[in-house]
Amino acid sequence: MPNTWVPLPTDSGYGIDNLPxxxxxxxxxxxxxxxxxxxxxxxxxxxxxxxxxxxxxxxxxxxxxxxxxxxxxxxxxxxxxxxxxxxxxxxxxxxxxxxxxxxxxxxxRLPFEPADYVDFYASEHHASNLGRIFRPGTEPLSPNWKHLPIGYHGRAGTVVVSHTPIVRPSGQRKAPTDAVPSFGPTRRLDIEAEVGFVVGAGSELGTPVGLDGFADHVFGVCLLNDWSARDIQAWEYVPLGPFLGKSFATSVSPWIVPLEALDAARVAPPARDVEPLPYLDDRAAEPWGLDLSMEVRLNGHVISRPPFASMYWTAAQQLAHMTVNGASLRPGDLFASGTVSGPEVGERGALIEITWNGENPLKLPDGSSRTYLEDGDEVTITATAPGPNGTRIGFGEVSGRIVAAR
Known part of the structure; x- marks a missing residue:
């Protein structure tokens, strides 16, 4: 790649190899x-x-x-x-x-017009942690988890660009000890540090997009925070899954990194101990794991560094599964990786994991502590990836500040 005539800071993540x-x-x-x-x-x-x-x-x-x-x-x-x-x-x-x-x-501004939004659940570490929190003493992963990328459909109309204020949502809540549900602002507002994939070229209804079609349909990659109201989610999600606990806001970074800029970041996904069905079998394909180094800050303090390379399911497998029933793609479709978490405590991408559902409050350097987010808190997620010749590809940031319920 030739050098640019534009003056670049030495640590710029926006070099000529990126061009988001x-x-x-x-x-x-x-x-x-x-x-x-x-x-x-x-x-x-x-x-x-x-x-x-x-x-x-x-x-x-x-x-x-x-x-x-x-x-x-x-x-x-x-x-x-x-x-x-x-x-x-x-x-x-x-x-x-x-x-x-x-x-x-x-x-x-919001860089594209979101068409559909799908969120996945692709980190084995995140899924296992949540299983241990909510089903202690049992197998942490559901029986289907290693056979297919689990996901849910979100609300495209509430996808917002970084720095859009996040209004604390209200809804029904019911703790296990409560006799009846109550209504009010969520008391367990959480983050989910994720990576988003933006679809460009559409597909024909009834025609699946295979693993080898990923690069023909996905335009680029952004950062994403899937804000979550855990108490609302816990009461509503049985039997159909996330709904109002997730649909109030999803923040994305303003820069879309082209897929082509990430060639040097491609890595093989972790070893899998369950053989996938043929349409998800990427063992003979070029790998679409990505070596992204993420960082999560709460009020300016680093609280986690989730490693994206540890994700069990790749974005190519997610796209293949999302369309295997013939569902069509449209320009602006957005699908997210699910919370990115690694095996270590300092690599967990959600407060529900970091604080173990509030049992171990997070201590901040200013002397305060958190189990979940308070009004006025600001969360910022950043990431970089390896570029050619030792350069780094920057993704910018996705940030949001919590404001009181209306």
């Missing part, structure tokens, strides 16, 4: 969202740059990423190659440089 896509506005044009590309401490106004160099790339001259995403893999590759050329060829600098905007001067 987002959507932004500026203070003087707050009602004109535009497609942007992160490079160093700048955001490239991609549509304006395309016009400046005379490139016929209408998919970049748009208020969201949806048109680019829907165009398919050949277009994704072509656009990425073009943007790379603009930012590395010195002869293009005079045309392109005026369309670089300092990142501090832009407002990042």
């Amino acid at each position: 896509y987002g959507v932004f506005t500026t203070d003087h044009e707050p009602d004109r969202p535009r497609v942007g590309v992160a490079i160093g401490d700048f955001v490239l106004d991609a549509g304006a740059a395309a016009r400046a160099v005379g490139a016929p790339l209408d998919v970049l001259d748009a208020p969201s990423l949806t048109a680019l995403m829907a165009a398919g893999r050949a277009t994704w590759r072509g656009v990425r190659a073009s943007v790379t050329t603009w930012l590395t060829d010195p002869s293009r600098r005079a045309s392109v440089e005026p369309h670089l905007i300092p990142r501090r001067d832009v407002v990042l």
Whole structure:
């Protein structure tokens, strides 16, 4: 990869090997969202740059990423190659440089229009921890867990961009010792540190997408926080699963890292002790495990470093399972990995695990403690991945601050 003429901080996760896509506005044009590309401490106004160099790339001259995403893999590759050329060829600098905007001067928006949202449950460590919490003395994993990627359908309309305030949800709650349920704000508001996968190219209803179709349909990767009201969830989830305890908000990071930028981060998933059915069998396929290093901060304090490489089910297997019944894909479909947790206490991606359902309160450096989130708390999830030649691919952050119930 050639060097860029854009000045880069030495520790930038937004180098020429990354080039994530987002959507932004500026203070003087707050009602004109535009497609942007992160490079160093700048955001490239991609549509304006395309016009400046005379490139016929209408998919970049748009208020969201949806048109680019829907165009398919050949277009994704072509656009990425073009943007790379603009930012590395010195002869293009005079045309392109005026369309670089300092990142501090832009407002990042929700980068795509969510179509459907599916959340999975793919970490064996997370699933086992929850099984031990809620079913002590029994087998922690359900009998189907190692045979298929378990998931549920969420609410696409409540997917929000990073830094959107999270209103504490209300609903029914019933503790085991309560005679009847009560109604009110959740007392057990939690986080789930996850990775999201954004679908670009759609598929035909009735036609499954196999493991080998993953890169043809998934446009890129973002960070995701699947906020969870554990007391509401515990009362409602039998027998049909998560509903109001999850659907009030899901936060995503504003930058979508192209799948192509993650070639150096691909790793084999953990060894599996149950042979998957053929449509999920990736042993002979190129691996789609990803070596992402994640970090979770609560009010600025690091509370966890979940390792994404430990996830039992890969995103390619999740997509294959999600469509094996013939369900179609649409541009903007979002599916999430499920909580990322590793084998160590400091690698757990949710407070329910970190505090063992409140039994072991989390001690913060400022002297306070938490079992679950309080109003005013802010949670920030960040991640990086290996890039070529020792570089790091940055994902930015997904943050949210809790505000009181309405």
